[in-house]
Amino acid sequence: MKKYLNLFDFSQEVNYKTEILSGLTVALALVPEAVAFALIAGLDPLIGLYAAFVMGLVTSIFGGRPGMISGATGAVAVVIAALAISHGPEYIFACVILAGLLQVLAGVLKLGKLMRLVPHPVVFGFVNGLAIIIFMAQLPQFQNASGDWLTGSSLYIMLGLVGLTMLIMWGLPKLTKAFPSGLAGILVVFGLVYFFQIDTKTVGDIAPIQGDFPWPKIPQVPFTLEMLQIIFPYALIMAGVGLIESLLTLNIIDEITETRGRGNKEAVAQGAANILSGFTGGMGGCAMIGQSLINISSGARARLSGIVAAIMLLVFIMFGAGLIEQLPMAALTGIMIMVAIGTFEWASLRTFGKMPKWDLFVLVLVTLITVFLHNLALAVLIGVVIAALVFAYENAKRIRARKHVDADGVKHYEIYGPLFFGSVQVFSEKFDPLNDPEEIIIDFMESRVVDMSAIEALNRITERYAKLGKKVHLRHLSPDCRKRLNKADEIIEVNVIEDPTYKVMADFE
Numbered sequence: 001m002k003k004y005l006n007l008f009d010f011s012q013e014v015n016y017k018t019e020i021l022s023g024l025t026v027a028l029a030l031v032p033e034a035v036a037f038a039l040i041a042g043l044d045p046l047i048g049l050y051a052a053f054v055m056g057l058v059t060s061i062f063g064g065r066p067g068m069i070s071g072a073t074g075a076v077a078v079v080i081a082a083l084a085i086s087h088g089p090e091y092i093f094a095c096v097i098l099a100g101l102l103q104v105l106a107g108v109l110k111l112g113k114l115m116r117l118v119p120h121p122v123v124f125g126f127v128n129g130l131a132i133i134i135f136m137a138q139l140p141q142f143q144n145a146s147g148d149w150l151t152g153s154s155l156y157i158m159l160g161l162v163g164l165t166m167l168i169m170w171g172l173p174k175l176t177k178a179f180p181s182g183l184a185g186i187l188v189v190f191g192l193v194y195f196f197q198i199d200t201k202t203v204g205d206i207a208p209i210q211g212d213f214p215w216p217k218i219p220q221v222p223f224t225l226e227m228l229q230i231i232f233p234y235a236l237i238m239a240g241v242g243l244i245e246s247l248l249t250l251n252i253i254d255e256i257t258e259t260r261g262r263g264n265k266e267a268v269a270q271g272a273a274n275i276l277s278g279f280t281g282g283m284g285g286c287a288m289i290g291q292s293l294i295n296i297s298s299g300a301r302a303r304l305s306g307i308v309a310a311i312m313l314l315v316f317i318m319f320g321a322g323l324i325e326q327l328p329m330a331a332l333t334g335i336m337i338m339v340a341i342g343t344f345e346w347a348s349l350r351t352f353g354k355m356p357k358w359d360l361f362v363l364v365l366v367t368l369i370t371v372f373l374h375n376l377a378l379a380v381l382i383g384v385v386i387a388a389l390v391f392a393y394e395n396a397k398r399i400r401a402r403k404h405v406d407a408d409g410v411k412h413y414e415i416y417g418p419l420f421f422g423s424v425q426v427f428s429e430k431f432d433p434l435n436d437p438e439e440i441i442i443d444f445m446e447s448r449v450v451d452m453s454a455i456e457a458l459n460r461i462t463e464r465y466a467k468l469g470k471k472v473h474l475r476h477l478s479p480d481c482r483k484r485l486n487k488a489d490e491i492i493e494v495n496v497i498e499d500p501t502y503k504v505m506a507d508f509e
Helices: 018-039 045-062 074-087 089-108 112-115 122-135 153-174 182-196 225-257 264-279 289-297 304-318 329-343 347-350 357-373 376-396 424-428 452-467 479-485
Strands: 002-007 009-016 400-405 411-419 438-451 471-477 492-494
Touching: 018 045, 018 074, 018 182, 018 289, 018 329, 045 089, 045 264, 045 304, 074 089, 074 225, 089 112, 089 225, 089 264, 112 225, 112 264, 122 225, 122 289, 122 329, 122 357, 122 376, 153 182, 153 329, 153 411, 182 289, 182 329, 225 264, 225 289, 225 376, 289 304, 289 329, 357 376, 411 424, 411 452, 411 479, 424 452, 438 452, 452 471
Parallel strands: 411 438, 438 471, 471 492
Antiparallel strands: 002 009, 400 411
């Protein structure tokens, strides 16, 4: 049964059965994740569950990527853990609100387009790191309350139920896609545990999830400059981590579904969700790549699945806690392990030895930082910086000059390659003012003056020739370049007929 759903300016074909069942599967998977992340941050489990409900609902309705799931995440939990320990949950709520405001501002300023600057090796490293984190987060399920690894029958039961869930998730789609394989795995394992009275860890063993409706309230913090100074650094990092993880997840879902999301709209929605989360006693969050992939792999493509997941999560909290607490953790663990396997970019392993060594270095470094520091923003930032420096270094070597002297005794320097901060030294070494004739022409037809470092290099070259009483002609410079040439004006002559019209980036203004 397929129909069209018009929801908040977004019209698309919706398979109601698939969307509802996918949403239910995601809701069940959200419970242990939200509880675990709240505990990581040192907060009450309900604070994580409320965040998952609010984040999921707001971003599903207003976000820029239908089918993507948001909620409480480990990346955010790690950021706010220290603040939770030192100042308590009320400061967390204020921090989440401020982080949301920063994210809305980023969306309004259209900073989402900056994600275009993230190279593919960084995305591979980010995805692989997250896959490893998702897998490692499941390992505690194989430990008892004392932190010791399970042994004997307890271990075998856990492994058997996890394996059965994974087998169902792998095999059912090969037979039919009419029913989400994740939900089928949960129901089968729950049925086995319930009817055969199998003794295994359940959701209730982690923490109770019974709660009321999250009514809005103002965080109980002093509204002072001192309070703002305390929460601002955490809010800034949280906003950055949340946007990076959300926009990278958006790009991944875009590739899988072969559609295109709207990054700036998603940034505004993430910010609005965090603001509301802070006012309703939630820990905030961002897009969740694991739950998003569960949703997409179940066939969901519209906003309805995320809305259903959020609403069902609230229903679980308010009315179904007793039933949900009986769900075997083995089923949810099996789902998340399959998500980790599906998240990992196995194709990246085949590129070892084929991709450039610097790309390989960036991929591995981003993966390691993501896994060991759990700081996604830092991992992506370092990866982008290294990739940018490598790009600058490689392009710096591309600058070259073809030289010849014409019949009139004028020496021509035809410049090839970009002139920017990385190539100015090599550019300057191309010239020989002492031995050059009285008149030279520097032609930029096949080059481009990129930044202010390049402008300064041109000023220095013309000064060197000016001191020797020699005349310089600069051809094919943009009007923007000519205006910035503030030295040796008397000896510079430019070709104004064929000049390009590009702009120079003013990196010193």
